[in-house]
Amino acid sequence: MTAGVPEPHERDNEARHDVTDELLDLEERHSLTRVAGMSTELQDESEVEYRQLRLERVVLVSVWTTGTQADADNAMQELRALAETAGSQVLEGLVQRRSRPDAATYIGEGKVTELREAVVATGADTVIADGELSPAQLRNLEDRVGVKVVDRTALILDIFAQHAKSTEGKTQVELAQLNYMKQRLRGWGESLSRQVGGRAASGVGIGGRGPGETKLETDRRRINTRIATLRKKLRAMDASRALQREERVRHRIPSVALVGYTNAGKSSLLNRLTGAGVLVEDALFATLDPTTRRCRTTDGRVYTLTDTVGFVRHLPTDLVAAFRSTLEESVRADLLLHVVDGSDPDPEGQITAVHEVLRDIGAGERPEQIVVNKVDLASSQSLLELRHNHPDAVFVSAVTGEGLEELRTxxxxxxxxxxxxxxxVVPWDRGDLVDKVHRFGEISQDEYLAEGTHLVARVYPDLAGELKPYERA
Known part of the structure; x- marks a missing residue:
């Protein structure tokens, strides 16, 4: 409780206990690193504001513009899950019904007062808004509420920063953070005014004239320089990834990508199907770095299976742009296994959100197989509706193994x-060609003759060219 606020009545304590009893245990998250370089605390009035997410006790606020009450509730529950994944304790949530967000404060004037009262009553130190706020909205809300305000985009960037492990992942997250911050730089006081000469400078005279440069412009230039460096670094990583992809294409190795909403169970499915040993965690965006494993069909053909970053409703544009090279695994895949959390309150909403992101990255037309996961946790009514809406879907449980054989088939x-x-008829000394046919072709007949291995098969054109000298007369 903040200083100066009276002790709450007994009924207030009971209400607070009802909320905190439902919160997840987040002790393991406390050791994770927060986003650096985004602090709202200003060292002096000439400093540009950078926001650092040290989320502890938060109040959620959302504007409900379209959809049903259930849609609004689901959106708030997702925001709560995002906040808890970032390491915060959710104390209260407020929703306002409006045709559109308020241009000045995101929520209406009356809700700002109610939000301020909720912050004081709960002792919260942060407000999280379920939307991407403009710099003016952020500043106005903070001025009126009196605590730090964070929007949905900054929250997701914080989670990505916590979970990025590889050099590429960290670089992509930093690039997205800088693009986000660049649009929200702001400064205070006359120390940030542009220097000008002559009468416009109010007679400052010699030494005060010239174009000058504001602190704001200096920071923006430094951010732009860093963005250019990161993009160059990512292009070098893209070249390495493209080389690996070309190698698979050259050998005509089919590729399958696991896509879907965050925490739908993609990594668990990859582990069950391939034994990959990828980190599995009941948290949003636990997987940021794609993992590719080689698999074999029952007839011996080779294909790759890739676990990709999960999607979410209203995924920040800067984040999609930064992770575009990683998401290319989905764009170029021969088949997308679209994993859906069957136990989610709104699985159809998940499917729609994933399709929107796939269209944004150019993968909207790729062949898709819907895989409804977590059937062991889903209600019979939800599964019935999903079977009706998606008759070709495969229903599985990565935990119990139910439906996995059907999924493989x-x-x-x-x-x-x-x-x-x-x-x-391949000579005995060309066992490498026989191996290629087994790995990349479909064999309908093989037998061993005195002069070599007799194969009747279907192969890709480049391998057919290598086999042409050994065609049977």
């Missing part, structure tokens, strides 16, 4: 197949 049946037929 369905995945293999939808992989691209080689179309060039060959009938060859």
């Amino acid at each position: 369905r995945t293999e049946s939808r992989l691209p197949t080689p179309q060039t037929s060959v009938d060859v």
Whole structure:
């Protein structure tokens, strides 16, 4: 409780206990690093504001513009899950019904007062808004509420910063953070005014004339320089990733990508299907770095299975742009396994949100197989509706193993197949070619003859060219 605020009555204590009893245990998150370089505390009035997320005790606020009451409740529950994943304790949530967010304060004038009262009553130190706030909205809300205000974009960036492990992931997150901050730089006082000469300078005279440069402009230039450096660094990483991708394409290795909403169970499915040993955590955005594993079909063909970053409603544009190279695994995949959390209160909303992101990154037309996961936790009514809306979906549980064999069979049946037929006798000293046919082709007949291995198969054109000298007469 903040100083000067009286002790709450007994009924207020009971209400608070009702809220805190529902909160998740976040002790393991306390050791995670917060986003550096975004602090709202100003060292002096000439400093530019950078916001540092040290989320502890927060109040959530949302503007409900469209949809049903259930949609608004689900959106607030998702914001709460995001806040808890970032390491904060959610104390209260406020929702306002409006046709559009208020241009000045995001919420209406009356709700600002109510929000201020909730902050004082709960002793919260942060307000999280379920939307991307303009610099003016951020400043106005903070001035009136008296505590730090964070929007949904900054919250997601904070979570990504906590979970990024690889050099590429950290670089992508930093790039997104800088693009976000660049639009929200602001300064205070006459120390930030542009220097000018002559009468416009109010007679400052010699030494005070000239174009000068504000602190704001200096920081913006430094951020732009850092952004250029990060983009150059990412381009070098893209070249390495492209080389690996070209190698797979050259060998005609089919690729499958696991896509879907965050925390839908993609990493768990990858582990069950391949034994990959990828980190599995009941948290949003636990996976940021893509993991690719080689798999084999029942007839011996090789394909790759990639676990990708999860999506969420209203994923920040800067984040999608920064992670575009990582998301290219989805764009170029031969098949998308769209994993849906069957136990979520709004699985159809998840499906719609994922389709929107896939369209944004250019993967909207890729072949897709919907996989409804967590059937062991889903209600029978929810599963019934999903079966009706998506009759071709596969229903699985990565925990119990239910439906995994059907998923493997369905995945293999939808992989691209080689179309060039060959009938060859490969000499014994060209075992490498026989191995390629087994890995990348479909064999309908093989036998061992005195002169070599007789193969009747379908292969890709480049491998057919290598086998041409050994065609059977």
